[in-house]
Amino acid sequence: MTTAYPLAWPEGWKRTKNPAKSQFKTTLNGAIGNVQDSIRRFSSDSGHKVENVLVSSNVTLMDAKPSDAGVAVYFTWDGISTCIAVDRYQKVEENLQAIHHVLEAERTKLRHGGLNLVRQAFRGYAALPPPGKASQRPWHDVLGVYADASLAACKAAYQAKAKELHPDRGGSEAAMAELNAAMEEAKRARG
Incomplete structure (x- = not known):
């Protein structure tokens, strides 16, 4: 510890x-x-x-x-x-x-x-990286899916989260940027 x-x-x-x-x-x-x-x-x-x-x-x-x-x-x-x-x-x-x-x-x-x-x-309880850690949260945590989720499940989760996190709907630009980056990472991971 x-x-x-x-x-x-x-x-x-x-x-x-x-x-x-x-x-x-x-x-x-x-x-x-x-x-x-x-x-x-x-x-x-x-x-x-x-x-x-x-x-x-x-x-x-x-x-x-x-x-x-x-x-x-x-x-x-x-x-x-x-x-x-x-x-x-x-x-x-x-x-x-x-x-x-x-x-x-x-x-x-x-x-x-x-x-x-x-x-x-x-x-x-999801957390941003602890102090001193430069890495981002894993893409599957941001999307709220399991690490082995299919691309279709990732897209569905992305669409649902985008509705609540988009700045036009009361979310923040930072949260939406993190969500967009997570979806791009999911696409790379799932080919």
């Missing part, structure tokens, strides 16, 4: 204005260990590797209790680049512990709802 400073909050995610006190009783090292354990168990339960784990916060060697206690955990699972970010609590260790509980909830979804339910949830 890699750490990154300063906090790279996911683009477009709202920040908590007034973080609350939590009921969690944990240390920073304890919360980090809990997140690591949850990631390992989630990977084992799902049968898919969790890779490129990056924990982003404002913690430094000289400041273990920064004024901005938000934490963002970026990772790739089953080819989906995702992020779980929490800033609702006043301490970094509390926000990390909350991320541990979110990951445990995903394990519960996996047990009771299956792999497809979790894939859809993780696509909803």
Whole structure:
């Protein structure tokens, strides 16, 4: 697990204005260990590797209790680049512990709802590349299809997403450009 400073909050995610006190009783090292354990168990339960784990916060060697206690955990699972970010609590260790509980909830979804339910949830958490990474999201993540989807499925997904992401319909130019690039990549991949 890699750490990154300063906090790279996911683009477009709202920040908590007034973080609350939590009921969690944990240390920073304890919360980090809990997140690591949850990631390992989630990977084992799902049968898919969790890779490129990056924990982003404002913690430094000289400041273990920064004024901005938000934490963002970026990772790739089953080819989906995702992020779980929490800033609702006043301490970094509390926000990390909350991320541990979110990951445990995903394990519960996996047990009771299956792999497809979790894939859809993780696509909803879709993340731009974590800080320091220049690569783009995989084309199939942008389109919201499986990596082995047919060209016809890619085109259908593109058309549906274009209706919501086009700037004339309330979307943004950046989102539409990303979608267009993903469709071009899908065409190259599917020949």
